[in-house]
Amino acid sequence: MQVPRYQGWAEGQTPTVAPGLKIEKIAGDLKHPRQVFALPNGDVLVVESNSPGIEHVETPKALIAGYVKGRSGKASKGGNRITLLRPDPATGKWTPHVFLEHLNSPFGVQLIGDSLYVANTDAIVKYPYVPGETRIAAPGTMFADLPDTIQHHWTKSLAANPDGTRLYVGVGSNSNIGEHGLEVEYRRANILEVDVATGASRIYASGLRNPTGVQWDAQTGKLWTIVNERDEIGADLVPDYLTSVKEGAFYGWPYSYYGQHVDRRAMPQRPDLVAKAIVPDYAIGSHVAPLGFLIVHGDGLAAKYANGAFISEHGSWDRSPLSGYEVVFVRFEDGKPVGRPETVVSGFYSKDESRLHGAPVGLALDKSGALLIADDVGNAVWRVTKE
Numbered sequence: 520m521q522v523p524r525y526q527g528w529a530e531g532q533t534p535t536v537a538p539g540l541k542i543e544k545i546a547g548d549l550k551h552p553r554q555v556f557a558l559p560n561g562d563v564l565v566v567e568s569n570s571p572g573i574e575h576v577e578t579p580k581a582l583i584a585g586y587v588k589g590r591s592g593k594a595s596k597g598g599n600r601i602t603l604l605r606p607d608p609a610t611g612k613w614t615p616h617v618f619l620e621h622l623n624s625p626f627g628v629q630l631i632g633d634s635l636y637v638a639n640t641d642a643i644v645k646y647p648y649v650p651g652e653t654r655i656a657a658p659g660t661m662f663a664d665l666p667d668t669i670q671h672h673w674t675k676s677l678a679a680n681p682d683g684t685r686l687y688v689g690v691g692s693n694s695n696i697g698e699h700g701l702e703v704e705y706r707r708a709n710i711l712e713v714d715v716a717t718g719a720s721r722i723y724a725s726g727l728r729n730p731t732g733v734q735w736d737a738q739t740g741k742l743w744t745i746v747n748e749r750d751e752i753g754a755d756l757v758p759d760y761l762t763s764v765k766e767g768a769f770y771g772w773p774y775s776y777y778g779q780h781v782d783r784r785a786m787p788q789r790p791d792l793v794a795k796a797i798v799p800d801y802a803i804g805s806h807v808a809p810l811g812f813l814i815v816h817g818d819g820l821a822a823k824y825a826n827g828a829f830i831s832e833h834g835s836w837d838r839s840p841l842s843g844y845e846v847v848f849v850r851f852e853d854g855k856p857v858g859r860p861e862t863v864v865s866g867f868y869s870k871d872e873s874r875l876h877g878a879p880v881g882l883a884l885d886k887s888g889a890l891l892i893a894d895d896v897g898n899a900v901w902r903v904t905k906e
Contacts, residue, residue: 520584521839525592526874528897534877535866539821539906542864545606545613545891546900550598552893553674553810554881555900556628560650561886562605564618564628565893565900567598570673571624571640588836591875592896599623601637603653604900606885616653619646627677629686631715638675638688641667643713663718666706669693674810678733678742679715686713687723687742689730696749696784697773708772710744710764726770726796732812733764734828739854745809745830746799748776752784754838755805761812761828761849761856762799771796801856806835807843811882811893814851819888821905827851829863829890831879841872846879846892864892864903 528544536542546552546565554566576582588594603618619637627638635648637659644659665675665688672691679686692708693699710730712723729747736743742764748757749772757776769792771778773785778798781788803809811831818825827850832843844867847860867877877897885891890903 520587520837521841521872522587522591522836523841523868523873523875524590525896526869526876527592528876528899532876533866534864534901536903537861537863540863540903541906542901542903544899545902546602546604546615547898549602549898549900550600551595551895552602552880552898552900553597553626553895554628555883555891555893556630556881557883557885557891558630558650559886562603563613563883563885563891563900565602565604566625566628566881567600567602568622568625569595569597569895571670574670591836591878593833593878595896595898597624599625601625601628605653618653619655624673626674627688629677629679631679631683636662636677636679636686638665638677640670640673640675641665643675643677643686643688643718663713663720665711666690668703668705669699671695671699672707672729672747674729674731676731676733676744678735680735680742681737681740684715686715687711687733687735688713688720689727689733689744691729691731691747692772694773695751696782697786710742723766724764724768724770726772726792727764728772731810732830734812734814736814736854738816741854743812743814743828745803745812746770747808747810748805749773749782750806750837752782758802758805759807759809760799761801761803761809761830762797765797768797769795770799777802801849803830803832803847803849803860804842806838808833808835809843810880811846813882813884815884817888819884820890820903824848824863828856829882830860831882831892833878833880834867841868844868844875844878846882846890863890864901867894867896
């Protein structure tokens, strides 16, 4: 294990951005911000959350690993709330308002019409949304149940299709490689499709160990996801990946990785399922831990970032040197990712890799086209614009 210790950001210190860009902090002193969601009127929602902490520690190894990882600041307590940030065009300042409270490890957020859907760790809850209001006081309505046993992977990413008739939920596995038994993996390691009219759900695609971000590409009509892959088979295996998601497809977990590379640790072996496993579209890198995902079309930030996907890499804990801890851009051509990831925002840890200032998670574009980044270790939201 190699985990930098938490240090945070010094006064005036910021991440580093690529040439032609500048960065500013628009919110601080948050409680573990994990997601950002831009509303049509220019307001921005910040989801402050962390694990519910209900997973049992079953081995000394797991206990020690949890302690070491916790020193990074990634395990700090989440706010279980959503904060609304409102910009003031005259001053450039963003004013925070407590928008929703008393949530249960929320992560994904989507707005469809006048309804706001919040993916807590155990359920999607529906709230009435009124543009301009800085707080939702009305109680939410239970909309759809989500798997919540053990919670090895607790985040529930969320996306709506273009016409707002379906929600897609990324549900992570309950283990690294099925070591808790497959009975606790019911409806896990998959993407669920939820009917907005009824709340009924079905498994849309499976074998995805931890799909931490889901996005629709409006230009191609395809669903895409980023996936955190398995651990403990080396510093350079298995690559986390970006892939389009085919309805009814199987992507390997836990029996194989990156297509049909068999993982002998998974028991019982299932060669019949391995034979069906689809190779992902694009390898991001091993153990980079992608947690934020945003497909863009348009040059609001810069022309070179006009067609592709921004991906935030929360960073490794089990390799040396460190990998991840940056926001990258993956260019698309003809609706597919091409080339190597290009670093857009970095500088989240010290040069000697011993101290951690922040870690990027959720991504969004604000109304002006600026890139917003939730930083759950630095407890901040960053805004990246053209110079």
